[in-house]
Amino acid sequence: MVPVLSSLFRHIPRATGLVGLIVLAACARPDSSVASKDIFDPYERNNRQMHEFNRGLDRSVVRPVSRGYTAVIPDDIETVIVRVSRNLSLPSDIVNNILQLNMRGAFHDSARFIVNTTVGLGGAFDPASEMGMAAPTNTDFGETLHVWGAREGAYVVLPLLGPSTQRDTWGIVVDVFTNPLTYILDSPENLVGTVAGVGAGLSNREKFSETIDQILYESADSYAQARSIYLQNRRFSLGGTASANYIDPYDTLSGPAALEDPNAE
Amino acid sequence: MPSNLTRRRVLGASVAAVALSLASRPALALDDNRARTLIDQVVSDINRVISSGQPLSRMISDFERIFTRYADVSIIARSTLGADANRASAAQLKAYTAAFQGYIARKYGKRFNEFVGGRIEVNTVRQVKSWHEVKSTAYLRGQSPFEVSFLVSDRSGKDLFFDMIIEGISLRLSERTEIGAMLDRRNGDINALIEDIKRGG
Numbered sequence: 001m002v003p004v005l006s007s008l009f010r011h012i013p014r015a016t017g018l019v020g021l022i023v024l025a026a027c028a029r030p031d032s033s034v035a036s037k038d039i040f041d042p043y044e045r046n047n048r049q050m051h052e053f054n055r056g057l058d059r060s061v062v063r064p065v066s067r068g069y070t071a072v073i074p075d076d077i078e079t080v081i082v083r084v085s086r087n088l089s090l091p092s093d094i095v096n097n098i099l100q101l102n103m104r105g106a107f108h109d110s111a112r113f114i115v116n117t118t119v120g121l122g123g124a125f126d127p128a129s130e131m132g133m134a135a136p137t138n139t140d141f142g143e144t145l146h147v148w149g150a151r152e153g154a155y156v157v158l159p160l161l162g163p164s165t166q167r168d169t170w171g172i173v174v175d176v177f178t179n180p181l182t183y184i185l186d187s188p189e190n191l192v193g194t195v196a197g198v199g200a201g202l203s204n205r206e207k208f209s210e211t212i213d214q215i216l217y218e219s220a221d222s223y224a225q226a227r228s229i230y231l232q233n234r235r236f237s238l239g240g241t242a243s244a245n246y247i248d249p250y251d252t253l254s255g256p257a258a259l260e261d262p263n264a265e
Numbered sequence: 266m267p268s269n270l271t272r273r274r275v276l277g278a279s280v281a282a283v284a285l286s287l288a289s290r291p292a293l294a295l296d297d298n299r300a301r302t303l304i305d306q307v308v309s310d311i312n313r314v315i316s317s318g319q320p321l322s323r324m325i326s327d328f329e330r331i332f333t334r335y336a337d338v339s340i341i342a343r344s345t346l347g348a349d350a351n352r353a354s355a356a357q358l359k360a361y362t363a364a365f366q367g368y369i370a371r372k373y374g375k376r377f378n379e380f381v382g383g384r385i386e387v388n389t390v391r392q393v394k395s396w397h398e399v400k401s402t403a404y405l406r407g408q409s410p411f412e413v414s415f416l417v418s419d420r421s422g423k424d425l426f427f428d429m430i431i432e433g434i435s436l437r438l439s440e441r442t443e444i445g446a447m448l449d450r451r452n453g454d455i456n457a458l459i460e461d462i463k464r465g466g
Contacts, residue, residue: 135409207407210376221446228442229434236433248395249344249427249437250420 039231041155050157051223055216057160058205063213066205078203080124085196086136087116087123092179096139100147108134141178142171146238155227163230295419297390300397303424304415307335308385308401315380324377329370337418337425338366341437345444349455357455364462369440371466382406385413395420396427403431 041047070078090113097106112128119127129135145167146152153166161172182190205212219225314327332338342365343350343358353361383405390399396418404410416428428437444458447465451457 210379219446220443220450224442224446225439228439232434232438233432246394246416246435248418248420249340250395250418252344 039155039227040153041227043154043156047155047157047227048223050159051226054157054160054162055222058212058216062202062205063209066202066209069199069202070206073199078199081196081199082203083116083120083126084123085193085200087113087120088181088193088196089138090116090136091181091184092175093137093139095178095180096141096144096175097137099141099144100139102137102139102147105137105139109137112136140168140171141174142168143238145171152235155231163226165231165234168234295397295417295424297392297397299419299424300399300417301387301390303335303417303426304387304390304399304401307331307415307426308387310335311380312384315377315383318381321375321378325370325374328374328377329366332370333366335426336429337421337423337427338362340421340427341369341440342366344437345441346448346455347441347445349448349453353455357459360459361455361462364459368462368466369436373436380405399426 073081090109094106094109094113097103097109112133115128115131115133116123116126119125142165150167156164156166156169158164158169158172164172179193181193185192215225215229216222310331311328314324314331317324317327319327339358339362342362345365346353346361350358380403383403385401385403387399387401390397392398393416396416398414398416400412400414402410403413411432414430415426416430417424417426419425428435430436444462447461448455448458451461
């Protein structure tokens with residue numbers, strides 16, 4: 001729901017330094033003494049500046065463009081573009097499923113990709129879902145690093161892409177280089193994923209505009225709100241047991257336990 | 266051997282008696298069934314509101330009614346103040362809780378527009394630490410289904426939910442961040458915060 005902007009530029013293809021990047025990413029294990037369940041934000045000053053930059057960019061460019069885009073493009077075409085973008089993200093998901101040794105997920109995503117690319121005319125339609133096939137895993141290299149045991153690291157705000165963590169930032173970088181489509185498709189065709197990704201990002205910005213506007217423009221501290229929501233949602237989608245670090249509010253009613261760490265969430 | 270048989274019978278009868286007395290004793294502690302019953306009621310009330318087709322202002326007041334009836338508003342309100350709740354007077358806490366209730370109703374009730382035409386289904390329930398987590402799935406038009414879970418506790422003396430978690434995002438923790446920022450903006454003045462909350466949401 002939240003990292004909508006990140007889908008904007010997820011598909012930028014590049015084709016060098018693959019092995020080196022994976023090695024670098026695997027080394028990017030932040031200090032293990034840091035408890036991954038709390039908010040770890042040592043770069044808050046820089047992050048806040050980047051957050052303000054992104055907010056300005058959203059207000060002046062992304063939000064108005066997404067509004068115009070969804071107004072001009074017919075709904076059916078918009079849906080097709082979102083579907084194509086999702087379909088083209090599957091090969092990368094399959095690679096990550098294999099790296100995570102999630103063979104069931106790799107199989108399901110492969111079946112989905114084959115069906116939607118052929119019967120679904122290049123992903124323009126979604127017969128896989130209509131046939132009741134398993135939901136896509138929707139994974140990424142950040143999740144792969146998580147499965148491999150890398151820690152979350154510090155909270156970071158990326159230009160344009162918004163909230164992330166050190167681990168997920170490496171994940172985004174590696175995903176750009178490991179997308180098989182980059183190597184299979186020729187030069188103009190491999191831009192389809194990028195273009196569809198930007199289109200899908202604009203559709204999502206408009207679709208979730210009430211939620212995003214509420215966080216960015218109606219919160220008392222939009223930085224703290226975006227950080228809290230991003231980390232909660234990301235840990236949830238990585239299967240982190242949210243309940244493990246959840247504190248029973250009834251315990252804090254009296255006594256010294258009430259002096260709870262304000263950042264305990 | 267008759268004596269053995271008798272002993273076995275006596276033993277069997279006493280086990281049955283204990284089991285019966287356990288079964289017939291009124292349930293004192295919250296269990297999965299009671300947690301589920303509560304959330305079934307919440308969900309059926311919410312589904313009724315989003316299928317009613319009434320104007321937004323009515324939906325907001327309906328949401329406030331559901332919230333006050335099934336949620337432990339005072340513990341949610343108190344915990345959003347964090348440690349600052351300890352220095353608030355009883356009167357301040359009371360005023361804050363009343364203002365918070367309306368604030369939540371306005372802030373989340375106005376989002377009910379997006380739920381129109383959708384529905385929520387209760388799936389599973391399990392005990393976690395001292396509470397019960399009831400998981401449900403929200404099916405909204407034009408969106409992939411997403412998970413909504415409710416945390417239910419009877420530690421207030423009644424079965425009530427004290428948090429609602431949407432795709433891992435806790436309403437209570439998110440509001441704690443928000444209220445904390447609002448309080449900072451007022452340099453920790455709780456009375457000023459209460460006035461802000463009355464108008465906010």
